[in-house]
Amino acid sequence: MKKLMNSPADFVDEMLEGLTAANPSLVRGGETGRVIRRADDSRNKGKVGVVSGGGSGHLPLFTGYVGKGLLDACSIGNVFEGPTVGSCIEAIQMADGGKGVLRLYGNYGGDRMNFDMAGEMLEDEIRTTTVLGTDDIASAGPEERKKRRGVAGIIYAYKTAGAFAETGADLDAVTAVAQKTVDRTRTIGVALSPCQVPGSDKPSFILAENEIEMGMGIHGEPGIWRDTLRSADAIADEMIDRLLNDRPEGAGNRASILVNSLGATPLEELFILYRRARARVQAEGIEVVQPLVGHYATSMEMAGASISLLFLDDEIGPLLASPCECPFWTVR
Amino acid sequence: MKKLMNSPADFVDEMLEGLTAANPSLVRGGETGRVIRRADDSRNKGKVGVVSGGGSGHLPLFTGYVGKGLLDACSIGNVFEGPTVGSCIEAIQMADGGKGVLRLYGNYGGDRMNFDMAGEMLEDEIRTTTVLGTDDIASAGPEERKKRRGVAGIIYAYKTAGAFAETGADLDAVTAVAQKTVDRTRTIGVALSPCQVPGSDKPSFILAENEIEMGMGIHGEPGIWRDTLRSADAIADEMIDRLLNDRPEGAGNRASILVNSLGATPLEELFILYRRARARVQAEGIEVVQPLVGHYATSMEMAGASISLLFLDDEIGPLLASPCECPFWTVR
Structure with missing residues (x-):
């Protein structure tokens, strides 16, 4: 299968370089270089932050949805691999405006482990909540809905949670809207x-x-x-x-x-x-x-x-x- | 090569049905059913009309660029086949706001023949001009630039000609801007x-x-x-x-x-x-x-x-x- 790429090891970083060069509303940050945040710097706005993250290879998911009324920041892993704990920590910090941060990402083991650890490491600093995308009905039966994988439908939760956060709603309310959206x-x-x-x-x-x-x-x-x-x-x-x-x-x-x-x-x-x-x-x-x-x-x-x-x-x-x-x- | 389609004979019409159902700003019209025009009906605005057309299979090109500040109407052919004379006539008529219509499309024999014929058949009714997309440098040398095929770069001419038409510029001026854009x-x-x-x-x-x-x-x-x-x-x-x-x-x-x-x-x-x-x-x-x-x-x-x-x-x-x-x- 032919690809337009250079070294596979550079695939993600070169992609992020091009993505941010073409879209000045997206800023690459963090020591890991694996976080995208809003250029308008939502940290200063005193609103709830909404963060996502996931493996590369799914554009526009996940990083493409960073913007006003959507995500504040996003951590990004290698192709089809979850983001590192370090990049999850950085994404949460960048999204923090003093009202807490919702971690909203797909239900995959690696992503869960690293976002959970990031939340724990920041717990004295930033209050965080979690909502997992679980929209893929093919991945488990209705009685095991919480075990389902998150796929394309997660963008609906980005949209509603992001919009609600912009209104000044508090963390519990934004979290509830994200969860309700996933549930529907x-x-x-x-x-x-x-x-x-x-x-x-x-x-x-x-x-x-x-x-x-x-x-x-x-x-x-x-x-x-x-x-x-x-x-x-x-x-x-x-x-x-x-x-x-x-x-x-x-x-x-x-x-x-x-x-x-x-x-x-x-x-x-x-x-x-x-x-x-x-x-x-x-x-x-x-x-x-x-x-x-x-x-x-x-x-x-x-x-x-x-x-x-x-x-x-x-x-x-x-x-x-x-x-x-x-x-x-x-x-x- | 696997495709998500029904009968190949219905490919274009079903595609247009879905395109317009998903995008209410695009209206399908004409007796041929192979024209897309702006829902806001630019015919009533007294501005120069900008029309394009071409074969199917290139979305968003060509029909996807119908909208404010871009195309007023677009005729659409079968996959990789030029639009019929009938659909070109209908597209020109739908774009006509009384100030003439620019025909702006890629340099392919079939498209040229049918758009030319449509222009001739309407010449007592509507003044039209023509600019051909000729941006593909691989298709002929610099000394034969007029023989080059039109490819993706034509959208730049849609943009500049469409924007200029919105300002109330006359047909010759809009045509000159489109030609200059193609030339550059x-x-x-x-x-x-x-x-x-x-x-x-x-x-x-x-x-x-x-x-x-x-x-x-x-x-x-x-x-x-x-x-x-x-x-x-x-x-x-x-x-x-x-x-x-x-x-x-x-x-x-x-x-x-x-x-x-x-x-x-x-x-x-x-x-x-x-x-x-x-x-x-x-x-x-x-x-x-x-x-x-x-x-x-x-x-x-x-x-x-x-x-x-x-x-x-x-x-x-x-x-x-x-x-x-x-x-x-x-x-x-």
Whole structure:
């Protein structure tokens, strides 16, 4: 699998160098060099900080969502590896405005361990809380929802928690909004072809020429089934069926749909999927608001897509609609 | 090559259905159903209209750039095929606000023939002018610049012509700005892997496992050389060298850089390329302003990237910086 890169060892740092050079609203900081913070320096604003972090290889996730009304800072690991404790500490410190910091990241063992340790090491200095993204319905059953992995749907929690923090809400309230958003978000992905970690000599998994995998994770974690490619409508139908069957209590009748490319899948195919997903959700009597279709959480050059639903209520609906600004997601 | 689609015959119409459903600022119209216009209906504004068009398979190009300060309407053909005369006529009519319409599209035979015919058929009704995108330096030498193909760099002309039209400038002035922008834009692409037209049983070209092609066009048109993959810096260096060697007279010392994914190439790799491209351009004493890094003009799932330079002057610099709004490019 061909990549436009130099030494694999420099992949992440060179990527961050380019990302920040192209986007002056993002500033790279910390002794580790593995933290991105807002250029407008939210530390001085006396608001709750919202921090995320995760492995590289998922742009715009995670660092791309640093900006007003979203994240204040983000720690970043090597490709498909969690961020170090040091970078998590630095990210929390950079996001701290004296009102505490929400740690909001995907449910992966390495990320949890390092963010937990960072929180403990800072506990005399900065009050922190934790909300884990657990939106991937393919990764565990509904009775084990807390064990699910976090995937693309976490951006909805960035949005609502970030918007609420901007209003001056306190840490417990911001944390509750993030948790409620995660609780009301459901995602499932489908992979068509693999990706390859820079420096590795083989792809992270193999799919046969006409094979797809339903429910695969964003690092190639096993999904629900592997079988032959079928029509976009059949795939969208199964994904929407699974999402709706898993809908949260009190889901209500308004939802946002996120149709996300895992990397190589082009916009054309995403719009074909979205067209069907929207029709199916509407047919359930659910109003579709603020759809997102594009590259929001990728696995480098993996082909495939994920569909997420966020079931809105009167609290998180307005927070989703309120202004935010980062290089990859702007709401006015 | 696996695609998320239904019948290949429905690929374009289903894509347009999803595109417009997800983006209410874009309205699909005309008897052909192959025109996208601004929802805010620029026909009533008494300004010069700016129209483009081209084959499908390049999103966000061409239809994605319909919006305030950019295109007023766009005709769209089948995948990698020019738009029909009928859709070109409809697009021109929809963009007409009584001050004439600029036809601004890439230099391809089919597109030229149909846009020319549409202009002739409307000549008693609507005054039109033509500017052709000719930014691909790999497709003909500097002495035959008018024969070059139009690729990603055409979006710069959308931006400046669209911005100038919004100021109330007349058709000749808008046309001159578009032509000047094309004259000051240079692009070169590199392909790492092919794409495949929906319904076709084979990719549009074949590259060996470790082979790349410098200068390949966005439909797989032959490039300058085909050889083994090299480092991102070596590739960026060659692309920037070629662009700078071809720089227009009076290029000046300010430029925008566009690093564009041809489809499958992820953001991480684009930022690695951008980092080097920017350093090389700066080393020439050229200030880099308003960089663009992302998916701006694709060839479906083709892997690879293009780099464009727009050399600014005191007229087009402010037009590039002025506000615009479409689903894929917002300037405030």
